Amino acid sequence: MSKTITLGEFIMDRQAAFPFVSGQLTRLLTDIGVASKIVNHQVNRAGLAGILGESGSVNIQDEAQQKLDVFADQTFMRILSVGGSVAGIGSEEQEDPILCGDEGKTGKYIVLIDPLDGSSNVDVNVSIGTIFSIQRRKTPMGEPLTEQDFLQAGTHQIASGYILYGSSTMLVYTTGTGVNGFTLDPAVGEFFLSHPAMTFPEKGRIYSVNDALLDKCSEPTRIFVEGCRQTRGARFRARYIGSLVADFHRNLIHGGIYLYPSLIKKPNGKLRLLYECAPLAFIAEQAGGMALDDDGRVMDRIPTELHQRSPYYVGNKNLVQAFMASQLAEKNPAMNTVPQREN
Numbered sequence: 657m658s659k660t661i662t663l664g665e666f667i668m669d670r671q672a673a674f675p676f677v678s679g680q681l682t683r684l685l686t687d688i689g690v691a692s693k694i695v696n697h698q699v700n701r702a703g704l705a706g707i708l709g710e711s712g713s714v715n716i717q718d719e720a721q722q723k724l725d726v727f728a729d730q731t732f733m734r735i736l737s738v739g740g741s742v743a744g745i746g747s748e749e750q751e752d753p754i755l756c757g758d759e760g761k762t763g764k765y766i767v768l769i770d771p772l773d774g775s776s777n778v779d780v781n782v783s784i785g786t787i788f789s790i791q792r793r794k795t796p797m798g799e800p801l802t803e804q805d806f807l808q809a810g811t812h813q814i815a816s817g818y819i820l821y822g823s824s825t826m827l828v829y830t831t832g833t834g835v836n837g838f839t840l841d842p843a844v845g846e847f848f849l850s851h852p853a854m855t856f857p858e859k860g861r862i863y864s865v866n867d868a869l870l871d872k873c874s875e876p877t878r879i880f881v882e883g884c885r886q887t888r889g890a891r892f893r894a895r896y897i898g899s900l901v902a903d904f905h906r907n908l909i910h911g912g913i914y915l916y917p918s919l920i921k922k923p924n925g926k927l928r929l930l931y932e933c934a935p936l937a938f939i940a941e942q943a944g945g946m947a948l949d950d951d952g953r954v955m956d957r958i959p960t961e962l963h964q965r966s967p968y969y970v971g972n973k974n975l976v977q978a979f980m981a982s983q984l985a986e987k988n989p990a991m992n993t994v995p996q997r998e999n
């Protein structure tokens with residue numbers, strides 16, 4: 657029988673390969689694992705504990721907060737802010753960044769987090785998730801953090817990942833040397849390495865988009881989706897959960913493209929660059945996939961606001977490239993924009 661590897665062992669082993677790094681990133685990733693187990697426990701007993709439903713408050717995006725949103729946000733804040741490695745946290749659920757250690761003067765890292773993604777699915781027992789991104793602070797230690805510490809391009813990420821609270825609970829992360837997935841064994845409360853070196857399959861067969869948005873998005877995007885529909889019988893399947901983490905994870909395993917396009921009335925779409933798009937773009941690229949917005953590579957985008965939104969097209973390289981070709985074809989109608997049928 658092969659040896660099982662826990663998340664803790666894996667993180668320590670990886671750190672040992674980089675003799676000059678301090679233990680702070682190890683501590684931080686370990687803390688994320690701990691916080692996610694607490695959130696997972698609450699997600700699993702949400703119906704019993706009476707914490708389903710809206711909390712009565714609204715977040716910065718003017719959306720009603722679910723009780724579990726608040727719980728998840730508070731849990732990650734509480735655990736990450738006392739670990740010593742985090743200087744500041746930007747959360748989708750909080751208007752302003754949270755300053756940790758000595759008002760942000762200590763702690764090497766900045767965390768950007770969507771504590772509970774897909775919250776509209778909480779009340780109906782459908783998969784939800786947490787997405788996180790870790791950056792190194794820009795201002796020197798000992799100085800107060802500035803806005804620039806939080807507004808860094810995705811290419812500066814030190815690590816990113818997600819936790820999927822699904823039929824089983826998984827933590828998937830990258831530190832820039834591939835993507836690894838861990839499954840929580842609820843009996844022992846431990847994450848075990850279950851999906852080493854994750855990559856997108858060579859060809860994707862799934863397209864994931866909110867169909868109701870199609871008459872609100874650009875003509876080339878509509879044509880691309882129409883192309884997926886036309887070849888669906890032979891090749892494509894439509895799958896859309898409405899929880900980005902779950903849609904992304906399924907597409908990573910089975911191959912596919914997820915789209916949340918720019919809309920005529922909302923040119924930046926819906927998803928948040930720092931909490932959703934950039935961290936999953938890092939994972940996608942590390943798994944051999946691609947992530948674009950309307951202007952190119954998501955990882956290159958330098959944010960101007962903490963809660964900035966972005967159009968998002970992520971998944972298998974061949975499909976994201978076909979999508980990109982469909983956008984270029986607007987300028988050159990002779991180009992074939994329909995995803996090609998395969999044998």
Ligand code: AHM
Pocket residue numbers: 719748770772773774775776866898899900901903926927
């Ligand atoms: P949330 O972070 O408030 O849950 O919003 C993001 C979610 C994504 O998980 C999901 O893919 C998308 O919003 C679904 O949006 P829509 O209902 O417009 O299709």
Ligand code: MG
Pocket residue numbers: 770772773774900932
């Ligand atoms: Mg979200």
